[in-house]
Every structure is written in structure tokens, then in C-alpha cells.
Amino acid sequence: DGGITQSPKYLFRKEGQNVTLSCEQNLNHDAMYWYRQDPGQGLRLIYYSQIVNDFQKGDIAEGYSVSREKKESFPLTVTSAQKNPTAFYLCASSPQSGTGELFFGEGSRLTVL
Amino acid sequence: SQKIEQNSEALNIQEGKTATLTCNYTNYSPAYLQWYRQDPGRGPVFLLLIRENEKEKRKERLKVTFDTTLKQSLFHITASQPADSATYLCALGIGGSQGNLIFGKGTKLSVKP
Numbered sequence: 001d002g003g004i005t006q007s008p009k010y011l012f013r014k015e016g017q018n019v020t021l022s023c024e025q026n027l028n029h030d031a032m033y034w035y036r037q038d039p040g041q042g043l044r045l046i047y048y049s050q051i052v053n054d055f056q057k058g059d060i061a062e063g064y065s066v067s068r069e070k071k072e073s074f075p076l077t078v079t080s081a082q083k084n085p086t087a088f089y090l091c092a093s094s095p096q097s098g099t100g101e102l103f104f105g106e107g108s109r110l111t112v113l
Numbered sequence: 114s115q116k117i118e119q120n121s122e123a124l125n126i127q128e129g130k131t132a133t134l135t136c137n138y139t140n141y142s143p144a145y146l147q148w149y150r151q152d153p154g155r156g157p158v159f160l161l162l163i164r165e166n167e168k169e170k171r172k173e174r175l176k177v178t179f180d181t182t183l184k185q186s187l188f189h190i191t192a193s194q195p196a197d198s199a200t201y202l203c204a205l206g207i208g209g210s211q212g213n214l215i216f217g218k219g220t221k222l223s224v225k226p
Contacts, residue, residue: 004156035216042117042216043157043202090156100145100206100214104156 002027006091006105013078013085013112021076021108023091029103030096032074036060037088037107046089049074050096078110086112115140117205119217127225132190134220136203139184141215143205146179146186151200151219160201161188193224 004025013019025032031050035043045058049068063082068074074093078085088109092102120135136146145164149157163170163179163186170177176189190197200219207213 006156040122040218042218043204044216045214092156101147101159101162102149102157102214104158106156107154109154 004091004093004103004105006089006108008108009106011108011110013110015112016080018077018079019110021078021089021091021110023074023076023105025072025074025091025093025103025105027093027095027103028071029093030071031094032068033092033094033102034058034064034066034074034076035090035092037090043090046076085110115215117141117203117215117217119201119203119220121220122218123221123223125223125225126193128194130193132193132197132222132224134188134201134203134222136186136188136217137184138205138215141184141205141207143207143215145206146177147204147206147214148175148177148186148188149202149204151202153200157202190222193222195224195226198222198224 007022033048034046037043044060046064047066049055052071055068065077088107090107091105094102117138126132147162148160151157161177163177174191178187200221202219203217205215
């Protein structure tokens with residue numbers, strides 16, 4: 001079945017460590033996104049990519065990095081520079097020619113110990 | 114300042130009644146507005162999109178209205194069921210370009226049998 005797969009579902013990190021969250025899609029979508037969700041707040045855009053080997057910063061990109069070497073993959077690295085990384089991270093994709101409808105993965109919950 | 118607000122954090126209704134959720138915004142000129150459903154610990158799922166030149170959209174028991182004068186969208190679920198219990202997110206599409214979706218904080222709907 002087509003969809004977006006995020007892994008791991010749960011991740012624990014010690015302060016000072018970088019972690020990478022995986023996002024893979026087999027929907028053949030051009031655009032991919034990373035959002036962060038915190039309790040009581042709306043989804044906030046971290047990074048997005050409209051095409052392979054190109055990506056743009058969203059509203060809260062500081063302390064995060066991404067790559068888009070393949071159309072189907074858009075991994076997110078949470079670096080030690082991110083001061084408050086504990087959150088629920090959501091990856092999404094959409095077809096370039098669509099109406100902006102997002103297809104989300106099941107999310108990755110990162111907890112910093 | 115630019116804001117998007119969903120009228121309440123939580124809404125409790127009786128099974129069979131119509132649930133009405135509100136999304137208000139200020140200082141935006143959205144090209145379209147989307148509604149998503151999110152279950153606990155899961156990624157959001159797209160429900161409906163309505164464009165700025167459309168007044169109303171329907172899909173099965175769901176109805177969305179969009180009033181650009183009032184800067185408001187209403188999301189209705191008729192004949193509500195306990196299975197409709199979830200958090201509902203509205204999202205503004207700004208300028209029609211990829212990556213420019215502004216999400217509200219969501220309204221948690223509980224439908225009691």
C-alpha cells in the first residue's frame with residue numbers, strides 16, 4: 001500500500017546527541033515536509049523540499065537539518081543545537097501539482113532525557 | 114499580528130447531534146482552507162479542502178463553509194458518532210505555494226453515546 005513511513009515511532013536521546021528521524025514515501029510525491037507538534041500548539045513547519053537536492057527552511061529550522069538525496073526519502077536530523085527537542089515530529093508529502101493536501105506519516109515521538 | 118484560532122480546545126456533544134467547529138483567522142488572505150482529523154498519537158488525516166471562491170463543501174456527513182468576509186470557516190459533522198471523537202485541525206493555505214500551510218491548534222471533539 002502507498003503511504004509514508006516514519007521511524008522510529010519512539011526515540012530517547014541524551015542531551016548533546018544528534019538523532020536522525022527517517023521518513024520514506026512511496027506515493028511518488030514531489031514535495032515533502034517536516035512538522036513539529038507540541039501540546040497546545042499548532043503544527044509548526046521545520047523544513048520542506050519541493051524537489052530532490054533542494055529544500056527550504058520553515059518557521060523553526062534552527063537546530064535541525066535535512067537532506068533530499070532521493071525523491072522518496074527526507075530524513076530529519078535533530079542536532080544538539082536544538083534547545084528543546086522533546087516533541088512529536090510529523091513527516092508529510094504532497095503532489096506538486098495538487099491543492100496542497102498533505103499526507104502524513106504516523107509520527108515520531110522524541111524524548112530528551 | 115497574524116492569527117489562526119479554533120474556537121475551543123474541547124467540544125463535548127451527544128451522539129446523533131451535529132458538531133460545529135470554528136476556525137477564525139486574522140490578517141491572512143488564504144487561497145484555500147483545509148480540515149484534518151488527528152487521533153491520539155497518530156498523524157493527521159486530510160478531510161476536506163475549500164477554496165476562497167467556494168462557500169460550501171460537503172463530503173458524506175461532513176460540511177465545511179468558508180466566509181472570507183468574516184474570515185471564518187465552520188466545520189460540521191452531522192449525525193455524530195462516538196467514532197468521530199478526535200482532534201480536528203484547520204489549516205490555511207497562504208498564496209497557494211507549497212509549504213505555506215498555517216495550522217490551528219485544533220479542537221478536541223468528544224461524542225458521548
